[in-house]
Amino acid sequence: MVSSTTLLSTRYEIEDERAAQDFFHEKGWTDGLPVVAPTPERVLSCLDEAGLAPDQVIGIEPVRARPITAEKAAVNAVLAGCQPSHFPVVAAILEAMCRPEFLLHGATASTGGCAVFVVVNGPVRLTLGMEPTFNVLGNSDRASAVIGRAVRLVLRNVLDLRPGELDRSALGHPGKSGYCIAEDEEGSDWTPLAQLRGAPDGVSAVTVLAAGAPRQIMNEWTRVPEEILETFAAEMRANMLHYSIWGGNYAIVVPKQLRDRLHDAGWTKQHVQQFLFERARVRKGDWARVGKRALVTVTNRDEEHAALLSPADLLVIAAGGPAGGFGAIIPPWFGHKSRAVTTGVGVCFAC
Amino acid sequence: MHVLDPTAEANPTPVSRAPRLDSLHHRSIGLLSNGKASVAPLFDHLESLLRQEWKAREVLRLTKGNYSAPAEPDLIRALARCHLIFTGVGD
Numbered sequence: 001m002v003s004s005t006t007l008l009s010t011r012y013e014i015e016d017e018r019a020a021q022d023f024f025h026e027k028g029w030t031d032g033l034p035v036v037a038p039t040p041e042r043v044l045s046c047l048d049e050a051g052l053a054p055d056q057v058i059g060i061e062p063v064r065a066r067p068i069t070a071e072k073a074a075v076n077a078v079l080a081g082c083q084p085s086h087f088p089v090v091a092a093i094l095e096a097m098c099r100p101e102f103l104l105h106g107a108t109a110s111t112g113g114c115a116v117f118v119v120v121n122g123p124v125r126l127t128l129g130m131e132p133t134f135n136v137l138g139n140s141d142r143a144s145a146v147i148g149r150a151v152r153l154v155l156r157n158v159l160d161l162r163p164g165e166l167d168r169s170a171l172g173h174p175g176k177s178g179y180c181i182a183e184d185e186e187g188s189d190w191t192p193l194a195q196l197r198g199a200p201d202g203v204s205a206v207t208v209l210a211a212g213a214p215r216q217i218m219n220e221w222t223r224v225p226e227e228i229l230e231t232f233a234a235e236m237r238a239n240m241l242h243y244s245i246w247g248g249n250y251a252i253v254v255p256k257q258l259r260d261r262l263h264d265a266g267w268t269k270q271h272v273q274q275f276l277f278e279r280a281r282v283r284k285g286d287w288a289r290v291g292k293r294a295l296v297t298v299t300n301r302d303e304e305h306a307a308l309l310s311p312a313d314l315l316v317i318a319a320g321g322p323a324g325g326f327g328a329i330i331p332p333w334f335g336h337k338s339r340a341v342t343t344g345v346g347v348c349f350a351c
Numbered sequence: 352m353h354v355l356d357p358t359a360e361a362n363p364t365p366v367s368r369a370p371r372l373d374s375l376h377h378r379s380i381g382l383l384s385n386g387k388a389s390v391a392p393l394f395d396h397l398e399s400l401l402r403q404e405w406k407a408r409e410v411l412r413l414t415k416g417n418y419s420a421p422a423e424p425d426l427i428r429a430l431a432r433c434h435l436i437f438t439g440v441g442d
Binding site for chain 1: 354356358359360417420442
């Protein structure tokens, strides 16, 4: 294990775990929920688990050239409630978020108020006991909850993204407290998301997306794939008109009931991507129907916009409880300005 | 017990402020918009003031391609000739 003398963070002496609650709240270093005291021993255990030196830079926020060191990430992971075994996943998420195409500063400071949606794939889901079925978008298990929260606390404490400071969100959404799920690989014959995005089989990986809140759909009155997916397409079109017309990475979460109907009809994730690429489109003139007439001109009204720039832009995720014809679309923060990023947990498969 | 500080802590790289201008008279002024619609009327008014009251030698108005990202390098290069730059965020 790394020696505690190598840790560089300022140390504060406090009486006990209970005093730590008031201390961190008074400093503005929490999201309002109770925290776990980040003692040197707990932080070192996280670093040891991930095999990271305290001063190792996990990533650099490019706009302000602000590094996120392994030590600072680990301090916040402990604060969020992470066990050492959770920390390699947190580190991988932060690494992915610091890739230039994610546009970390814009996505997290924007008035648009998005959150970092995380999908975990591979064996680490099972090791950590992640639960990808019941209530998957609503706090389904310990690992998902604390990993998602750790991301938020790193943004808050290391990158100063506190509401009203650098976080300029007009509304934000509940996913900002934690927006991490695992894919139900055991409950699906579909290719896992990370593998579709380049991860080798058997490798644990995370995919991050700067995303708005989930928009739930329901259609349990058909077994026809095109009809099921038309409901998803309609919700994507609604998002394009009501929020942002610009195309980019959308995610859809498909629970087992609808997933089985698609699978039984022989539809793969690629079929789903192709269908929604073709169907999730609007014309700028459609803005006039939703109160945005001021933006419609004679020259732009027939301009067609697609939710997806290509079929592969759609992140199709198998997750959710077994009963009910539900699903969700998770829209991008702002079209293609921020791109989804997939990276390995403790391994680089793109290097 | 001891607990660790979760904030960045590291001292940012020191930067110095550019020299202040004695006057705006006959200067080249850059106006860099983030691209949102509400910047335009603000900058229209500012440009009018700069030209009429301060006899600006040049008012260079540029707009970022992506209002959520830093200005593109070619915009920065073009603005380098200005004595003073205003940047505007218009929501």
